[in-house]
Amino acid sequence: MLIVSAPLAHADAIVVLSGAAAFEERNTLAAEFYRQGRASKIILTNDNQRSGWSSADQRNPFVYERAITLLRNSGIPADAVEVVPQSISSTRDEALVLRRYAESRGLKSVLVVTSAYHSRRALWTLRRTFADSGITIGLEGVPPGLQSPSPAAWWLNRRGWQMVPAEYVKMIYYWLRY
Numbered sequence: 675m676l677i678v679s680a681p682l683a684h685a686d687a688i689v690v691l692s693g694a695a696a697f698e699e700r701n702t703l704a705a706e707f708y709r710q711g712r713a714s715k716i717i718l719t720n721d722n723q724r725s726g727w728s729s730a731d732q733r734n735p736f737v738y739e740r741a742i743t744l745l746r747n748s749g750i751p752a753d754a755v756e757v758v759p760q761s762i763s764s765t766r767d768e769a770l771v772l773r774r775y776a777e778s779r780g781l782k783s784v785l786v787v788t789s790a791y792h793s794r795r796a797l798w799t800l801r802r803t804f805a806d807s808g809i810t811i812g813l814e815g816v817p818p819g820l821q822s823p824s825p826a827a828w829w830l831n832r833r834g835w836q837m838v839p840a841e842y843v844k845m846i847y848y849w850l851r852y
Contacts, residue, residue, distance in 0.1 A: 701718075721768075722762075772784070786800060
């Protein structure tokens with residue numbers, strides 16, 4: 675029930691939602707979509723989270739900085755990647771900030787990339803937030819099994835127990851609150 679998609683063959687930009695635990699899988703899929711020509715820009719949101727130690731940088735870089743490095747190492751040109759400067763703290767926050775950003779840039783469509791288990795709540799939130807904007811929202815979740823457990827066996831995995839029940843709780847909260 676948590677996994678949905680809203681395919682969009684082409685968009686003005688690909689947006690990668692923040693999520694420190696899943697930044698690698700999300701940005702890898704965004705890079706693949708970019709190489710397929712589905713958009714000419716990749717936009718990253720900033721959850722203001724730091725990642726693990728980087729020997730190359732001699733510091734703990736922000737997750738979005740790691741994402742930029744991953745995208746560059748995947749062959750994405752530097753000028754094709756933008757970071758939304760405002761930091762966010764929730765999916766709703768992210769949707770609101772993203773709407774303002776998209777409107778200020780004149781975007782007419784965005785293809786959002788997130789984790790599969792986050793896809794239903796993310797799509798619901800984005801559709802509500804962008805409802806009267808004239809901006810088309812597409813969404814693709816990273817197939818489970820990369821950094822997240824498969825739907826058939828999530829309950830056999832510790833990470834699955836961290837992700838799936840928590841997502842149901844968040845989804846109910848969002849439906850009641852927003």
